[in-house]
Amino acid sequence: MKTYDLLECADLLKVDRNTVLKIAGTGELAGAKIGRAWVFLEDDVLAFLRKKVQEQSNARLQGAHEPETDEKLAKAVARQFTTPDRRRPGRPARPLPALPDSDRQSIHHQ
Numbered sequence: 001m002k003t004y005d006l007l008e009c010a011d012l013l014k015v016d017r018n019t020v021l022k023i024a025g026t027g028e029l030a031g032a033k034i035g036r037a038w039v040f041l042e043d044d045v046l047a048f049l050r051k052k053v054q055e056q057s058n059a060r061l062q063g064a065h066e067p068e069t070d071e072k073l074a075k076a077v078a079r080q081f082t083t084p085d086r087r088r089p090g091r092p093a094r095p096l097p098a099l100p101d102s103d104r105q106s107i108h109h110q
Helices: 006-013 017-026 042-061 067-082 102-109
Strands: 032-034 037-041
Touching: 006 017, 006 037, 006 042, 017 037, 037 042
Parallel strands: none
Antiparallel strands: 032 037
């Protein structure tokens, strides 16, 4: 039986390692913390993925949507447009260096 560490599991699920930590921490994804490292069984990771695929496929087939997710997304987008940019302006761009004229260069090389 194959095992995965945190990064391998995240790579298999195509998500960030923090997402795997969150899912494993809630117990939704079976895993064990051995010392400082998380270890996941391949069968458990694939079962989790199959369950998610089935749940989301069924929801799409039934025309269901997640209103709380839609609301969160709408708030996040609105926040992007209403929050002032707090970044400091950067330095002004330096002027480009003057390049030699190609006519002068061809004269010197002859």
